[in-house]
Amino acid sequence: MKIKAAAGDLTVYAVVTLLALLSLAALRLPADTAAANVRITANGTAAVYPLSVPRTLQVTGAGHTLTVCIAEGTVSVTDSDCPDRVCVHTGTVSAAGQVIACVPAGILIEITGGNADADIIIG
Amino acid sequence: MRTSSSDETARRTAFRGLLLCLALIFSYLEAQLPLAVIPIPGVKLGFANLVVSFAAYVCGMKTAAAVSLLRVCITSLLFGSPTTFWFSVAGAALTLCVLALLRHLAPHAVSPLGVSVACAAAHNAGQLAAAAVLLSPAVAAYLPVLLFAGMAMGTVTGLLLTVLLRAIPPTVKDAFRRGTAL
Numbered sequence: 001m002k003i004k005a006a007a008g009d010l011t012v013y014a015v016v017t018l019l020a021l022l023s024l025a026a027l028r029l030p031a032d033t034a035a036a037n038v039r040i041t042a043n044g045t046a047a048v049y050p051l052s053v054p055r056t057l058q059v060t061g062a063g064h065t066l067t068v069c070i071a072e073g074t075v076s077v078t079d080s081d082c083p084d085r086v087c088v089h090t091g092t093v094s095a096a097g098q099v100i101a102c103v104p105a106g107i108l109i110e111i112t113g114g115n116a117d118a119d120i121i122i123g
Numbered sequence: 124m125r126t127s128s129s130d131e132t133a134r135r136t137a138f139r140g141l142l143l144c145l146a147l148i149f150s151y152l153e154a155q156l157p158l159a160v161i162p163i164p165g166v167k168l169g170f171a172n173l174v175v176s177f178a179a180y181v182c183g184m185k186t187a188a189a190v191s192l193l194r195v196c197i198t199s200l201l202f203g204s205p206t207t208f209w210f211s212v213a214g215a216a217l218t219l220c221v222l223a224l225l226r227h228l229a230p231h232a233v234s235p236l237g238v239s240v241a242c243a244a245a246h247n248a249g250q251l252a253a254a255a256v257l258l259s260p261a262v263a264a265y266l267p268v269l270l271f272a273g274m275a276m277g278t279v280t281g282l283l284l285t286v287l288l289r290a291i292p293p294t295v296k297d298a299f300r301r302g303t304a305l
Contacts, residue, residue, distance in 0.1 A: 003285050008229050009237030013274065016244045020270035023263075 064105035135302030146174040146194040217249030239281030243273035
């Protein structure tokens with residue numbers, strides 16, 4: 001049995017492809033940089049900063065001071081006067097859900113928002 | 124032999140019930156397919172849509188709409204959740220709109236292949252629109268993947284639909300459409 005595509009079929013393929021490419025251009029780009037935030041919890045209070053705005057903060061907790069650096073969509077603790085400096089050795093984090101913790105100072109730095117929970121199943 | 128009109132009505136009802144059952148069985152079987160077969164969530168073969176398109180070609184849009192919407196209600200009651208119900212309704216509704224538009228505006232320019240591709244893309248887009256409203260607008264980023272997937276799966280079901288529409292003898296089609304005796 002021979003199957004012949006009608007001229008309109010090619011139009012359908014072209015339209016769907018065009019829509020897919022357009023949506024790719026329109027939706028994919030902003031989604032990748034979707035508003036992720038840095039939440040810093042110290043002394044039981046939390047402060048939220050956008051991940052996209054570079055800044056350097058001094059955060060104090062339990063007598064220790066951490067230097068938190070937000071730059072180019074990543075967060076790191078560049079300096080700390082706490083004894084073990086695990087927070088500094090954690091390095092940089094950038095993905096939603098990642099954390100830097102400084103136990104001696106009781107400071108928690110988390111990345112929230114963004115695309116971490118886009119894993120869904122559509123029925 | 125001349126048959127009475129009440130016989131035809133009964134047969135027509137029975138044949139349309141048959142189509143609904145087929146759509147239900149296909150939905151159920153597809154839900155049982157492990158994700159390993161098609162590793163992208165939300166991507167399905169769409170055999171239930173095959174039945175709906177078949178109904179549109181053989182019986183008309185009213186039957187297609189009835190089969191599609193009843194299938195959605197019944198599968199959601201049996202296997203789904205309130206969330207998946209809205210996904211399915213949105214997908215089915217958009218599919219029916221596209222199906223009706225293509226059948227009415229361009230009945231000869233677009234073959235069953237093109238109709239299936241358009242329906243599959245519409246179905247995925249409709250489901251995603253519901254997901255964007257109910258879950259998070261961020262899922263819209265998934266649209267390109269689902270449109271391309273719809274194109275691929277629509278091609279498969281479209282080829283099957285073309286073969287089916289040609290292979291099924293006119294007497295059987297008449298039985299489905301008007302309830303004539305086989």
